[in-house]
Amino acid sequence: MMRAWYLPVLFTGCGSLVAAVRAVNGSVGPAVAVWLVFALLAVVHSPLVFPRPVGAVRARELGAVDGRPIVYWRAGCKYCLRLRFRLGRDARRLHWVDIWRDPAGAAAVRAVNGGAETVPTVVVAGRPYVNPDPRWVRAQL
Template sequence: MPVLSRTSSATHARASLGRGDGVTIYWRPGCPVCAKLRTALRGHGDRITWVNIREDADAAAFVRTTNRGGQEIVPVAVIDGVAHSRPTPRQVLAALR
């Protein structure tokens, strides 16, 4: 998984890299993989920041910088400054422990 660049979509890169107390997950409505991840992570919402890329152009740009070819593949979880495209619930839960 790529390490986030501090220059990529600066607003979200700085926010994600600066957080040490949880996980940031970028998602979009209608994405079945996002819905499955969200369901699996119920009960941990206080430690996860969910960012809808359809409501935030900077977030969408950030997601495109983390995926090969500039694709908007979601979900993207930022864990300890590293972006994980399509993380498993197990990966996210491990980061929250």
């Protein structure tokens, strides 16, 4: 679970360091602007921008009942971010499984991707699709 927060913590730390150097040099306004940019990057690359994840087992159970697709993802993945942002509010209609928090989810992704943890992997009606087009995923809803 901790590795999901490595990138946001790194962005926050680097941003704080750069902002502190600028502030010490007397550029307080640019220091605040730089820190805000790094803080925004930290939030965007954190698990906070994704809907609340569920476990892989629970996602399969829910998907069997309601027919909604399952998205296996991980924090910091630019393709996962692209899918999440292009889906907009429709993202809440999917079951999201964070493979860094759920070992069963990581195992499911490795099983369909030849041992690789390639995300996003979207499972629709039992068939996996690796990095599908967001328009296609929206159409599956």
